[in-house]
Amino acid sequence: MTVNQGENIRTLQDELQSTPDTLDLLERDSRAFFHQTLSTPVFEVVTRAEGAYIYDGAGRRYLDLHGNGVHTVGYQHPKVLQAVRDQLDQALSFAPRRFTNLPAVLLAEKLARIAPGDLNRVLFCPGGSEAVEMAVMMAKLVTGRWKTLSYYGAFHGAGFQAVSIGADPHFRDGLGPMMPGALHLEMPDYYRNPWGWTDPQQIDEEYLRQVRITIENNPGIAALVTEPIFYNSTVPTAFYWQQVKALCEAHGILLIFDEIYTAFGRTGKMFACEHYDIVPDLLVVGKGFGGSILPFAGIIGRDDFNVLEHKSIGHFTHEKNPLCCAVARAVIDIVESERLVEKTAELGAYFKKGLLELQNEFEAVGQVTGLGLNLGLDLVENRVSKQRATAPAQGVMQFCMARGISFKLIQGNILNLKPALVITKDEVDYVLETLREALKSATMA
Numbered sequence: 080m081t082v083n084q085g086e087n088i089r090t091l092q093d094e095l096q097s098t099p100d101t102l103d104l105l106e107r108d109s110r111a112f113f114h115q116t117l118s119t120p121v122f123e124v125v126t127r128a129e130g131a132y133i134y135d136g137a138g139r140r141y142l143d144l145h146g147n148g149v150h151t152v153g154y155q156h157p158k159v160l161q162a163v164r165d166q167l168d169q170a171l172s173f174a175p176r177r178f179t180n181l182p183a184v185l186l187a188e189k190l191a192r193i194a195p196g197d198l199n200r201v202l203f204c205p206g207g208s209e210a211v212e213m214a215v216m217m218a219k220l221v222t223g224r225w226k227t228l229s230y231y232g233a234f235h236g237a238g239f240q241a242v243s244i245g246a247d248p249h250f251r252d253g254l255g256p257m258m259p260g261a262l263h264l265e266m267p268d269y270y271r272n273p274w275g276w277t278d279p280q281q282i283d284e285e286y287l288r289q290v291r292i293t294i295e296n297n298p299g300i301a302a303l304v305t306e307p308i309f310y311n312s313t314v315p316t317a318f319y320w321q322q323v324k325a326l327c328e329a330h331g332i333l334l335i336f337d338e339i340y341t342a343f344g345r346t347g348k349m350f351a352c353e354h355y356d357i358v359p360d361l362l363v364v365g366k367g368f369g370g371s372i373l374p375f376a377g378i379i380g381r382d383d384f385n386v387l388e389h390k391s392i393g394h395f396t397h398e399k400n401p402l403c404c405a406v407a408r409a410v411i412d413i414v415e416s417e418r419l420v421e422k423t424a425e426l427g428a429y430f431k432k433g434l435l436e437l438q439n440e441f442e443a444v445g446q447v448t449g450l451g452l453n454l455g456l457d458l459v460e461n462r463v464s465k466q467r468a469t470a471p472a473q474g475v476m477q478f479c480m481a482r483g484i485s486f487k488l489i490q491g492n493i494l495n496l497k498p499a500l501v502i503t504k505d506e507v508d509y510v511l512e513t514l515r516e517a518l519k520s521a522t523m524a
């Protein structure tokens with residue numbers, strides 16, 4: 080359940096006092112677009128997106144703690160805008176196939192330098208979903224196998240193969256058979272596991288048993304695809320990922336880390352896999368890579384995967400788009416020059432400490448999850464049942480929206496807090512103080 084639900088949206092619009100112009104545009108939007116869950120109905124108009132903020136139809140601003148994950152360096156970063164202008168001034172905004180261009184090569188070389196371990200070759204494409212498709216196809220062709228392992232509840236994009244390795248019914252139901260050989264696992268649940276366990280080692284062992292059994296009973300798995308830090312901000316232990324990596328190696332399975340959300344500093348490391356001392360076989364990037372201006376994504380892999388010269392896994396019109404490449408290079412430059420990785424680690428720890436204080440104050444805060452500026456506040460009916468407190472979560476979200484803070488709910492009850500990495504300490508304090516008031520109001524109601 081998200082804010083995109085009829086009744087909640089009307090309550091929110093009342094609270095925000097949406098303007099007649101806004102309501103008119105929402106109506107036109109509703110007539111003009113095909114509706115689809117999670118995207119429609121929409122509840123406000125965005126008129127401007129700048130820095131860590133978006134602005135609505137009445138000109139009110141919201142600290143954007145969602146941004147679909149594209150706002151790594153904030154919206155309209157001056158250096159990103161400059162990169163766009165420079166590129167356009169050079170009259171080089173497209174490169175037809177079989178021509179290369181300097182921005183594309185510079186970006187590929189830069190990624191090879193900053194990527195973990197021996198990952199040093201890339202392919203680019205327009206969006207994250209396509210990048211995941213490329214990674215899976217590469218793994219299949221390189222290994223000569225066709226099965227995949229991935230996690231229930233994961234989202235890896237809207238393409239057919241990406242939907243198949245994801246496991247959310249919204250995206251799959253009614254489409255007939257999914258990609259054959261797409262097997263699924265459960266992500267370790269350190270909070271609501273069916274055994275009521277709390278010891279991470281014991282929990283990991285049980286979930287690893289599941290990985291082992293699945294692998295042993297399904298020969299021919301090409302790749303295990305996953306986000307290193309899960310979409311609901313669950314942070315698996317280093318032990319878990321290191322064991323998974325060892326199992327993959329032992330069975331000739333490639334490990335694909337989908338870092339479309341987490342790459343370029345979001346978790347307090349340049350790439351989230353660095354928290355685990357693991358180098359995946361293929362790493363997928365996207366979202367913030369396009370500087371919140373352009374859709375852009377890619378894969379980074381090892382040199383020895385460069386064996387598909389007679390195949391085509393990324394035959395995209397905008398494969399080496401110079402404008403996208405210039406923007407992506409500007410993003411990485413900003414992350415480095417503004418020390419956003421270090422800043423995110425520090426500010427994220429401060430933010431999390433504040434959330435943990437809220438957990439001490441409010442019985443409704445069941446757990447605080449996440450790393451860096453990728454945090455989750457899991458609201459519960461009570462700490463024994465751990466039942467998801469969806470109505471209070473909705474109340475907290477609406478309270479915050481009315482005070483200029485926007486975020487989304489995950490699984491109905493987890494406040495998903497992912498600001499632009501350029502957010503300031505004062506802004507984090509404002510979020511914490513507003514959450515405190517919101518929790519008071521929602522849990523006393």
Ligand SMILES: Cc1ncc(COP(=O)(O)O)c(C=O)c1O
Nearest residue numbers: 206207208234235236337339340
């Ligand atoms: C982890 C992850 N993988 C893949 C995708 C798909 O990316 P895109 O929407 O650019 O196709 C998303 C998008 O939300 C994502 O969060």
